[in-house]
Amino acid sequence: MKPGDGDPVPLLPEEGESPRSRFERWARDLRRAGGFEPGLPNVREGTAGSPEQGSEIEFLLEIRDGLIARARYRYRGGPWTGAACAYYAEWLEGRSARSDIVPPGCAVAGFLGYPRVRYDEALLVEDAIIHALGNEDRSGRRERGGS
Amino acid sequence: MSKRTRPIYLDYAASTPADPRVIVRMLEYLGPGSVFANPGSATHALGRAAREAVEAARHEVAALIGARDREVIFTSGATESNNLALSGLARARRERGRHLVSSQIEHSSVLDTLRSLEADGFEVTYVPCDRNGCVDPEEIRRALRSDTLLCSVMHVNNETGVIQDVASIGSICRERGIVFHVDAVQSAGKLPIDLAALPVDLMSFSGHKIYGPKGIGALYLRNDPELVLEPIIHGGGQERGLRAGTLATHQIVGLGEAFRIARLEGATDACRIQGMRDGLWARLRTLSGVELNGASVPRVCGLLSLTFTGVGGESLLFFLGDLALAQGSACASARGEPSHVLKALGRSDAEAEATLRISLGRFTTEDEIESAAQAIAEAYGQMLEVAPRKGGRMGSRTV
Numbered sequence: 001m002k003p004g005d006g007d008p009v010p011l012l013p014e015e016g017e018s019p020r021s022r023f024e025r026w027a028r029d030l031r032r033a034g035g036f037e038p039g040l041p042n043v044r045e046g047t048a049g050s051p052e053q054g055s056e057i058e059f060l061l062e063i064r065d066g067l068i069a070r071a072r073y074r075y076r077g078g079p080w081t082g083a084a085c086a087y088y089a090e091w092l093e094g095r096s097a098r099s100d101i102v103p104p105g106c107a108v109a110g111f112l113g114y115p116r117v118r119y120d121e122a123l124l125v126e127d128a129i130i131h132a133l134g135n136e137d138r139s140g141r142r143e144r145g146g147s
Numbered sequence: 148m149s150k151r152t153r154p155i156y157l158d159y160a161a162s163t164p165a166d167p168r169v170i171v172r173m174l175e176y177l178g179p180g181s182v183f184a185n186p187g188s189a190t191h192a193l194g195r196a197a198r199e200a201v202e203a204a205r206h207e208v209a210a211l212i213g214a215r216d217r218e219v220i221f222t223s224g225a226t227e228s229n230n231l232a233l234s235g236l237a238r239a240r241r242e243r244g245r246h247l248v249s250s251q252i253e254h255s256s257v258l259d260t261l262r263s264l265e266a267d268g269f270e271v272t273y274v275p276c277d278r279n280g281c282v283d284p285e286e287i288r289r290a291l292r293s294d295t296l297l298c299s300v301m302h303v304n305n306e307t308g309v310i311q312d313v314a315s316i317g318s319i320c321r322e323r324g325i326v327f328h329v330d331a332v333q334s335a336g337k338l339p340i341d342l343a344a345l346p347v348d349l350m351s352f353s354g355h356k357i358y359g360p361k362g363i364g365a366l367y368l369r370n371d372p373e374l375v376l377e378p379i380i381h382g383g384g385q386e387r388g389l390r391a392g393t394l395a396t397h398q399i400v401g402l403g404e405a406f407r408i409a410r411l412e413g414a415t416d417a418c419r420i421q422g423m424r425d426g427l428w429a430r431l432r433t434l435s436g437v438e439l440n441g442a443s444v445p446r447v448c449g450l451l452s453l454t455f456t457g458v459g460g461e462s463l464l465f466f467l468g469d470l471a472l473a474q475g476s477a478c479a480s481a482r483g484e485p486s487h488v489l490k491a492l493g494r495s496d497a498e499a500e501a502t503l504r505i506s507l508g509r510f511t512t513e514d515e516i517e518s519a520a521q522a523i524a525e526a527y528g529q530m531l532e533v534a535p536r537k538g539g540r541m542g543s544r545t546v
Contacts, residue, residue: 051497054500074533075533078465079466082533
């Protein structure tokens with residue numbers, strides 16, 4: 001169980017790293033990069049960004065019983081985009097499928113030690129997740145609930 | 148790729164290490180017990196020895212480029228050489244005209260100097276290049292005017308490695324009596340340069356792009372007839388009054404040694420480096436989505452400008468941490484503008500961002516190229532794998 005569901009912006013443990021090390025660890029973490037198996041039900045998808053903006057994100061959330069069972073993503077952009085995707089994906093799994101508990105991109109960017117000019121990359125990832133949580137699943141049904 | 152203690156260095160176009168032979172020579176002119184004296188001190192033997200070393204180095208520079216010794220002026224580097232050539236010539240001849248011609252793909256040390264001259268009342272025409280990065284000499288001809296003072300076109304582009312037809316451009320300028328400047332930073336030691344035959348009046352060189360030290364460069368100044376430049380640094384009258392400041396003997400000796408080695412070994416080096424570059428491209432061209440900029444035109448031996456379509460260049464660089472190479476977009480800030488050179492070639496912002504410059508040099512090994520090819524293929528494959536499947540604009544806030 002992840003603690004603090006519903007509390008203001010509970011972030012993942014720091015593990016005693018410098019911000020740079022933390023950023024690099026998440027930027028290299030591609031465990032949840034990619035998609036789900038084809039035809040999987042109860043998957044919500046959200047996108048953000050564009051080639052002109054320099055970053056594009058697809059976030060995929062598998063919802064079961066009002067909880068985010070698994071999170072996956074695809075991205076094109078800098079390592080800051082990738083790190084935010086990886087961080088959010090880990091954070092989201094096991095939490096309620098509610099957009100109001102998603103940590104703001106600024107908080108994640110600060111936690112990962114981004115330079116100010118890179119904060120927008122975490123904001124775009126947040127956007128993709130919020131869009132996913134607000135979308136119907138790919139079969140056209142909207143998962144009801146919240147535990 | 149296994150973790151190396153040092154990255155594989157593939158950024159020779161940005162800077163080369165000093166050749167060990169250069170370092171040995173420099174040390175003879177630096178410390179106590181060496182010939183460290185001021186080469187301007189003609190009153191004692193150490194000063195005269197330092198002067199002799201400076202003149203010997205000047206001879207080596209001149210010998211590589213087919214110039215006379217007195218046509219070589221030492222500067223702090225190519226940026227200063229470009230500034231002195233452009234600003235010095237334009238200001239010395241401002242009564243004769245106010246128009247200058249250059250290309251859109253010059254180095255910033257040329258473009259920024261031209262912008263400074265524009266702010267001072269000069270007018271500059273920037274000639275475009277084609278999709279291969281070539282400047283058409285006929286475009287230059289059309290840009291020349293009766294009041295044109297000077298034309299400046301680089302020999303080899305620092306981002307694409309494309310070789311410009313400076314012989315034809317120089318001939319056009321000479322027909323019109325217009326001074327022709329060439330930034331030869333990326334070509335010296337890699338391509339033959341014979342200024343006895345080439346219609347070029349001013350040419351800029353750098354030490355640290357030719358296995359010499361940083362902080363030293365040279366400007367070739369044609370002496371037939373002698374061109375007059377207005378100095379940009381004033382002081383003790385060194386370098387025939389064109390570049391004041393105590394001559395940095397050890398730097399100059401290092402530059403001379405680097406040019407001497409290039410004269411003796413440059414052709415052999417170029418052949419070997421080109422072989423490795425072609426081998427690397429042969430490996431990478433099999434990857435779908437990788438495009439070589441300037442593929443169908445002559446390019447300098449050690450440089451590949453590659454656009455990795457469909458991925459982010461910064462992420463690719465991040466996952467290639469064991470390689471020291473450059474992103475095609477030369478960003479001055481953390482999130483700078485896309486490369487003006489790649490944009491001039493018709494690349495989009497996204498393509499320019501996804502362009503890497505791989506430059507090989509004298510100390511590159513076949514083993515390094517093999518490792519680099521493998522690492523690039525793996526990283527690009529990985530980035531493509533995680534890239535979004537859908538194209539087009541996605542909903543998002545404005546940031």
